[in-house]
Amino acid sequence: MKLLNLWSHRQFWIGVSLIISLSAKGAPGDMIWEFQTGGAVFASPSLSETGNSFWASRDKSVYALSKDGNLLWSYETGDWVESVPTLSHDESALYFGSWDNHLYALNATTGNLLWKFETGNLIVSSPSLDASGNLYFGSSDGFFYSLDASGNLRWSYLVGDEIDSSAAIGRDGSIYFGCYDGALYSLSSDGELRWRFETDEPEDSEDWRIKSPVTITSDGLILFGGGNGILYALNSSGNLEWSFESDEKIDTGVTIGEDGEIVFGSRNGSLYQLDENGILEWESYVGDIFYSTPLVASAGTSIVGSYLGNQVSGLTALDAEGAVLWEHLVLNYIDSSPLLDSHGQVLFGDYGGTVYAIESGVQSVDTDWTRFGGGPANMSLQAENAALEAWSWGFYLWLSERGLEQYATLPSVDHDQDGLSLGLEYIYGYDTAEGDIGHIPSLTWMADETGEFWQLDFSRLKTDEALVMAWQFSSNYETWTDLEPAETLILDEDILELGSHEAVRLLIPVKSVGALRLKVTNF
Incomplete structure (x- = not known):
């Protein structure tokens, strides 16, 4: 029941x-509440069905806040936390990686440690879950890992270079993630290599890295951005279906709107919207976008964080044609990817350690990938439409x-x-x-x-x-x-x-x- x-x-x-x-609700762009952590908030939050939010901070801690922004608990690790926390399917456990080389599992209600797993280097990528609750994540030690829900190692796969890209899990259990060697990897659910797709050489031949988290469309296309400024769309067999070139690196994730539109940002300062075949619909300059994956919402709205200069950043909302609807400014940098709660409030953090809830004026849409990490009810990075x-x-x-x-x-x-x-x-x-x-x-x-x-x-x-x-x-x-x-x-x-x-x-x-x-x- x-x-x-x-x-x-x-x-x-x-x-x-x-x-x-x-x-009573504020106007779009108005702040509803804020909470101060002790270090830069680089990651996107995660959200439970009850409205509690979970935040990673470079003060070495993870925080759980109520829907009103009040502290429920915090847990301190041994180093920075940049990994987006992931909730288990039943929302009893919270998983995240730390720069202290460990993947942690906490009780999501109390914040008590359930277990931790040590790798050979720091963990920036966000853990993904399959339908059975098994975890998948990469480490800077060059290995990609799979653990069961109790923290036991199921298998590991040696790539040999750093892995910051957060993996996506296909409906058939196939795993997709990017690597610093400039390649996208696909593994089977038991850790065997399915295929490897190598991106084109970037202008800076010393930096091939793929930091972009991977997205899977409802038609099964694998979308990701490269260090060469190209957005790639591959089929499940690893063959290129189409590509789109921007002028700079693409570190953001790719999100999918109600009508299949594809939205992502580039370090050239532009937010792009493509149709499902990779044809440009609009490009809008909003300021330097590094790691803030855009959010897509009702009425074709897109929301993203960007740098505007002189340490001023903005959370910017654009309409279905790419025109600015509103902007909320902060006196710090925004790399955190925004998340929309069920009340239409946008949650994000900044480098000053502050996390915010902003009135958006829009609502969630139930497509496969509306934000970093999937759809409104999806904390696991797995494409799933329920x-x-x-x-x-x-x-x-x-x-x-x-x-x-x-x-x-x-x-x-x-x-x-x-x-x-x-x-x-x-x-x-x-x-x-x-x-x-x-x-x-x-x-x-x-x-x-x-x-x-x-x-x-x-x-x-x-x-x-x-x-x-x-x-x-x-x-x-x-x-x-x-x-x-x-x-x-x-x-x-x-x-x-x-x-x-x-x-x-x-x-x-x-x-x-x-x-x-x-x-x-x-x-």
């Missing part, structure tokens, strides 16, 4: 006959009728940015295409000869066998109890004239001042 607390973005205070919205694992089948059908089936696993997304999630719009009977047409919940104080009570009017979904809904009350936002209405009245058996929703009135005995929420349990 999977339990989901689907919070209404509108919570109702009992005590006056008013509905008060608690969902759209058909719907929150409920009724929810999926409702989304499909509106052309929104890509959100089948994302009931908390506010697609039309009206303050209500898609899950609540489905339950209340709102129309996402034409605005909020439905029975807006209202709360009114009433009194008669039987006593005082509250009258709660709302519309609700009639039937969905996968969902159980209950109104709950709290006086402190910590302890919630199910409401026991004195009476339930059906005001309209078919409020939308679609046979799907009914209008309901609950008569609730008066309680102390507090709040109501709708809790939804998903089986």
Whole structure:
């Protein structure tokens, strides 16, 4: 059984006959919160389903923060941490590498050490997971490693040169990663070489390195950037399908938009968008981009960090045509790749050690590779699209009728940015295409000869066998109890004239001042 607390973005205070919205949001580019670590934050964060974020810092530590930016725990290693933390599939463990030559596994809830594995040199690449939870990562000792979830060595493969590139795992278990020798390697799941693709010689023949993390498209193309400024697209057999040349090194990862558009950055300061065949759609100069992998989001929006000069950097959002929408400036360098949470907040860090949550004005999209590390629900760098694992089948059908089936696993997304999630719009009977047409919940104080009570009017979904809904009350936002209405009245058996929703009135005995929420349990 999977339990989901689907919070209404509108919570109702009992005590006056008013509905008060608690969902105030800043303008795009506004800062929501910040947290200070003790060293440069080079890596992208990772995010749990509960909204907790995990950050690596050059103060030798990894931090876990709540969705509001409060410290949950920190863990100190023996040297810098630049590896993006990776969550296990059940989110119980957090994996990352350190410059102290170890790969660590921590309890994601407490921060306690589960185990650590020593290699012969520092680890910058981010660990990847296969479907069974096995780990894959490269080290500067020239080896590529595979461990099981308990930290035991499964196998290692000697490449002979440094490996900073974070690997991608294909649906068939094949492994892809780049190396300082200028080649992309593909290994089988048991550590045997499948093929090796050598990139073209760069202008600086002393620096062939591939630092770009690898991306896999939904059609199975392997995308990565080279030290020669060329973006390569290979098929799963290692043959070149197409390439695109920029003027400088490509150290960022490649991300994939809703319509298959390909977005990446170059050290020439430009962000590029190509179509799925590698044809340029637009190029936009945003400032020097080194390692910040762009984020792609709803409405064709791209967000990336770049250097603007004089130690000023910007997190820049561009629209579907490459025009700047907004920019958030910081007085330090940004190499961290941005991540978008379920509330539309962008998370990133800077070289001053500060991590930020910025209002974006957009929402996640459920494509295979929207950011460094994969899609919205993917912490493992493995290309995986779980759209058909719907929150409920009724929810999926409702989304499909509106052309929104890509959100089948994302009931908390506010697609039309009206303050209500898609899950609540489905339950209340709102129309996402034409605005909020439905029975807006209202709360009114009433009194008669039987006593005082509250009258709660709302519309609700009639039937969905996968969902159980209950109104709950709290006086402190910590302890919630199910409401026991004195009476339930059906005001309209078919409020939308679609046979799907009914209008309901609950008569609730008066309680102390507090709040109501709708809790939804998903089986």
